[in-house]
Amino acid sequence: xxxxxxxxxxxxxxxxxxxxxxxxxxxxxxxxxxxxxxxxxxxxxxxxxxxxxxxxxxxxxxxxxxxxxxxxxxxxxxxxxxxxxxxxxxxxxxxxxxxxxxxxxxxxxxxxxxxxxxxxxxxxxxxxxxxxxxxxxxxxxxxxxxxxxxxxxxxxxxxxxxxxxxxxxxxxxxxxxxxxxxxxxxxxxxxxxxxxxxxxxxxxxxxxxxxxxxxxxxxxxxxxxxxxxxxxxxxxxxxxxxxxxxxxxxxxxxxxxxxxxxxxxxxxxxxxxxxxxxxxxxxxxxxxxxxxxxxxxxxxxxxxxxxxxxxxxxxxxxxxxxxxxxxxxxxxxxxxxxxxxxxxxxxxxxxxxxxxxxxxxx
Amino acid sequence: xxxxxxxxxxxxxxxxxxxxxxxxxxxxxxxxxxxxxxxxxxxxxxxxxxxxxxxxxxxxxxxxxxxxxxxxxxxxxxxxxxxxxxxxxxxxxxxxxxxxxxxxxxxxxxxxx
Numbered sequence: 001x002x003x004x005x006x007x008x009x010x011x012x013x014x015x016x017x018x019x020x021x022x023x024x025x026x027x028x029x030x031x032x033x034x035x036x037x038x039x040x041x042x043x044x045x046x047x048x049x050x051x052x053x054x055x056x057x058x059x060x061x062x063x064x065x066x067x068x069x070x071x072x073x074x075x076x077x078x079x080x081x082x083x084x085x086x087x088x089x090x091x092x093x094x095x096x097x098x099x100x101x102x103x104x105x106x107x108x109x110x111x112x113x114x115x116x117x118x119x120x121x122x123x124x125x126x127x128x129x130x131x132x133x134x135x136x137x138x139x140x141x142x143x144x145x146x147x148x149x150x151x152x153x154x155x156x157x158x159x160x161x162x163x164x165x166x167x168x169x170x171x172x173x174x175x176x177x178x179x180x181x182x183x184x185x186x187x188x189x190x191x192x193x194x195x196x197x198x199x200x201x202x203x204x205x206x207x208x209x210x211x212x213x214x215x216x217x218x219x220x221x222x223x224x225x226x227x228x229x230x231x232x233x234x235x236x237x238x239x240x241x242x243x244x245x246x247x248x249x250x251x252x253x254x255x256x257x258x259x260x261x262x263x264x265x266x267x268x269x270x271x272x273x274x275x276x277x278x279x280x281x282x283x284x285x286x287x288x289x290x291x292x293x294x295x296x297x298x299x300x301x302x303x304x305x306x307x308x309x310x311x312x313x314x315x316x317x318x319x320x321x322x323x324x325x326x327x328x329x330x331x332x333x334x335x336x337x338x339x340x341x342x343x344x345x346x347x348x349x350x351x352x353x354x355x356x357x358x359x360x361x362x
Numbered sequence: 363x364x365x366x367x368x369x370x371x372x373x374x375x376x377x378x379x380x381x382x383x384x385x386x387x388x389x390x391x392x393x394x395x396x397x398x399x400x401x402x403x404x405x406x407x408x409x410x411x412x413x414x415x416x417x418x419x420x421x422x423x424x425x426x427x428x429x430x431x432x433x434x435x436x437x438x439x440x441x442x443x444x445x446x447x448x449x450x451x452x453x454x455x456x457x458x459x460x461x462x463x464x465x466x467x468x469x470x471x472x473x474x475x
Contacts, residue, residue: 037460042461042462042470044470044471046448046471047470047471050473051473210383210384211383211436211437212436212437213387213388213389213435213437215387226387226409231407231413232413294363294394295363296363296405296415296417298389298407298415305389307389307390307405309392309403309405311394319394320392320394320395322390322392324389324390328390328440328441328444329389329390329437331437331440332436332437332439332440333437361461
């Protein structure tokens with residue numbers, strides 16, 4: 001048996017975006033075992049939401065769980081609160097929520113792709129992708145007022161309307177973005193050096209996805225069509241605005257890149273359809289009711305299934321709020337994805353898994 | 363959401379009879395304090411029947427040990443480790459210190475400590 005070495009990565013490391021810690025056991029440069037610790041930033045948000053804040057304020061608190069998928073958290077919470085209040089929100093608010101969720105998905109996917117490029121040693125592609133991503137941040141600011149942590153979805157609807165001129169700006173900027181997207185798709189698909197780093201690295205197959213309950217692009221890259229937008233239409237009408245699930249089959253870093261890139265086209269189509277067919281209605285449903293009973297909500301965040309559970313007791317303060325982030329579901333599969341791979345591939349695999357520790361540890 | 367009550371004795375049998383790897387997606391575990399008891403919940407979604415969430419739940423006293431379902435749902439160890447740390451629940455074969463540092467306050471999400 002060859003000599004085994006234990007190599008720690010993190011919690012602070014140049015290839016890690018967030019504070020997570022891995023301990024790789026390697027044998028001849030191959031990873032044979034992985035230990036992971038993903039909880040360095042527990043902030044007690046769930047507890048704060050049921051002790052310090054009234055239920056209407058909680059959508060602003062959970063918007064701070066994550067800078068990248070803030071809108072997914074505030075929308076999922078608003079939906080679960082609306083279930084407890086037994087209200088339906090205006091149709092325009094539903095469309096506007098979907099619009100911001102898809103804009104958010106574009107900036108989140110581009111961030112992930114840029115880091116995969118960087119961790120694969122392709123600095124120029126990292127910078128190009130980050131440069132192209134900037135438009136999505138500017139559009140989010142134009143729609144919501146903030147580049148991150150938008151406070152857009154609130155209990156009962158949304159906090160701001162979409163001005164017609166902002167809608168037109170979005171359509172114009174998306175047109176400008178299309179050739180840029182084609183350019184990076186071409187590089188991610190055909191670049192020889194990148195393919196050497198990404199093809200066959202960090203494979204998770206279909207059986208492992210089912211066995212380890214993986215979610216999001218991580219699961220879809222292995223050919224499992226798990227996407228909450230495809231499954232539940234009771235709260236947001238995804239198929240009405242052109243949603244289609246994207247899958248790949250090889251389950252490696254390359255396939256995860258392709259899934260994210262193809263999902264960008266789907267997001268663009270959804271955004272265009274929403275702006276071109278935005279229905280007229282109020283923005284919010286007012287109610288004086290208090291949350292009662294228990295409810296759950298699932299929503300497809302950029303990294304996968306986000307799950308909220310809430311229990312109300314007819315007071316201003318919730319009795320229990322539980323948040324399950326997509327990265328949390330992928331922890332078990334992520335550990336398995338490393339095994340058998342070269343240690344040198346670990347940074348690219350980590351980036352392709354797109355971990356969000358702020359969400360996971362909350 | 364479909365709620366199915368179970369007991370700690372029947373938990374493995376009930377979840378084992380229900381859970382099929384390629385049909386059900388295990389989402390998470392949760393604990394809710396209800397007076398001097400706790401409701402432990404196991405959430406599953408259904409690949410074949412979208413929109414359907416199934417919740418198995420068992421009422422326990424805080425000093426009871428909950429059986430682990432790791433041998434049925436392989437990935438459940440993450441959710442079990444989280445509950446042990448955040449809610450100070452005893453779960454079979456699950457140690458403290460995955461979600462929080464071992465010397466961190468015990469069960470920070472518990473209201474009735």
